[in-house]
Amino acid sequence: MSAVEGLRAHVVVPREHFTVDVSLQVQAGETVAVMGPSGAGKSTLLQALAGLEPLGGGEISVEGRVVDRVAKPRVRTEPMRRGVVLLGQKPRLFPHLSARENVAFGPRAAGVEARTARAGADDWLARVGLPGSGGRMPHELSGGEQQRVAVARALAASPRVVLLDEPLVALDPETTGDIRRMLRDQLVSTTTVAVTHDAADAVALADRLIVVEAGRVTQEGPVRDVLAAPASGFVASIAGVNRLVGVASGGAWRSGEVLLTSADPASRALAATDGAALAAVFRPGDARLDASGAAADTWGAVVTRIEPTLVGVRVHTDAGVVDLSLAAARGLAVGDRIRLRVDPALVRFVGVG
Numbered sequence: 001m002s003a004v005e006g007l008r009a010h011v012v013v014p015r016e017h018f019t020v021d022v023s024l025q026v027q028a029g030e031t032v033a034v035m036g037p038s039g040a041g042k043s044t045l046l047q048a049l050a051g052l053e054p055l056g057g058g059e060i061s062v063e064g065r066v067v068d069r070v071a072k073p074r075v076r077t078e079p080m081r082r083g084v085v086l087l088g089q090k091p092r093l094f095p096h097l098s099a100r101e102n103v104a105f106g107p108r109a110a111g112v113e114a115r116t117a118r119a120g121a122d123d124w125l126a127r128v129g130l131p132g133s134g135g136r137m138p139h140e141l142s143g144g145e146q147q148r149v150a151v152a153r154a155l156a157a158s159p160r161v162v163l164l165d166e167p168l169v170a171l172d173p174e175t176t177g178d179i180r181r182m183l184r185d186q187l188v189s190t191t192t193v194a195v196t197h198d199a200a201d202a203v204a205l206a207d208r209l210i211v212v213e214a215g216r217v218t219q220e221g222p223v224r225d226v227l228a229a230p231a232s233g234f235v236a237s238i239a240g241v242n243r244l245v246g247v248a249s250g251g252a253w254r255s256g257e258v259l260l261t262s263a264d265p266a267s268r269a270l271a272a273t274d275g276a277a278l279a280a281v282f283r284p285g286d287a288r289l290d291a292s293g294a295a296a297d298t299w300g301a302v303v304t305r306i307e308p309t310l311v312g313v314r315v316h317t318d319a320g321v322v323d324l325s326l327a328a329a330r331g332l333a334v335g336d337r338i339r340l341r342v343d344p345a346l347v348r349f350v351g352v353g
């Protein structure tokens with residue numbers, strides 16, 4: 001059975017410092033997470049998909065129907081008629097409409113009869129944890145309640161595609177947990193593109209991850225695969241792993257005098273082309289202080305920062321981050337020159353674009 005296409009887009013939008021130029025395909029019912037540094041163009045991408053930002057180039061199709069195209073014949077379906085809803089950081093309710101009228105707005109615009117739309121809105125408000133609140137005005141609701149209404153409004157419109165631009169970021173942790181669970185339940189079979197800053201969110205919510213940096217896709221794939229093989233410093237930072245860049249040398253990783261090996265056959269194969277740029281990836285918890293004096297799999301580093309963790313300390317150096325027990329880190333200070341070791345069984349090599 002071939003996968004049904006939910007959303008296909010090539011979005012080109014010029015910005016001050018770069019042009020956002022991103023292609024993505026999302027299968028019907030699939031959730032794709034989008035992550036990237038601040039200002040990378042994630043919000044611009046979602047705004048364009050929702051029809052709130054004109055395309056400078058490219059094309060957007062929803063379930064096979066073109067809703068936006070710059071080339072002739074030009075297509076520009078208005079936002080309300082795309083079958084796409086955007087749920088952003090702010091609820092942006094219509095201030096002069098009650099919660100019920102806000103939620104009923106989409107169905108009404110789609111031609112649903114007023115009484116049916118209002119009854120449907122009350123059902124949705126109950127589903128988002130606000131039963132009996134239909135008559136309340138936005139200014140009578142807390143921020144969390146307003147965001148629940150925004151979720152109800154988005155989903156009541158029976159969207160073909162849901163775009164999430166960190167809708168939970170401004171909420172208190174308790175409300176966040178509630179709405180996250182609710183969204184997850186509601187969106188299980190809905191085509192979804194979710195911008196998030198949280199790799200745990202991406203793992204929990206999404207099938208695939210697309211990384212956008214400076215307006216371009218720099219890496220994409222199944223979420224765990226991307227996080228396990230970070231192609232950039234940004235991805236390494238969200239995955240919480242070390243990514244040291246060196247070159248391939250005799251099946252190992254080299255940077256100056258430092259030689260790291262890997263027990264992983266795929267990594268060794270990747271390191272077979274001498275001189276190719278290569279990153280060594282390992283978790284901070286997998287490196288140790290070394291006193292053996294061995295040359296291979298050890299390296300010298302200068303401590304730049306020490307921070308407490310729940311179980312010990314995290315030591316930042318000019319050549320990687322290492323998690324140590326309090327006992328192992330006793331007496332360590334910023335500026336100290338230390339030697340680190342990592343077990344080849346715990347090191348993966350990753351190609352560098």
Ligand SMILES: Nc1ncnc2c1ncn2[C@@H]1O[C@H](COP(=O)(O)OP(=O)(O)OP(=O)(O)O)[C@@H](O)[C@H]1O
Binds near residue numbers: 017036
């Ligand atoms: N309306 C606009 N006109 C011109 N440039 C803009 C506009 N909005 C944003 N930008 C710029 O476009 C770039 C991408 O911004 P965008 O908000 O899409 O990034 P982002 O990845 O969503 O960032 P964040 O995670 O901080 O929200 C930034 O350099 C930003 O300054």
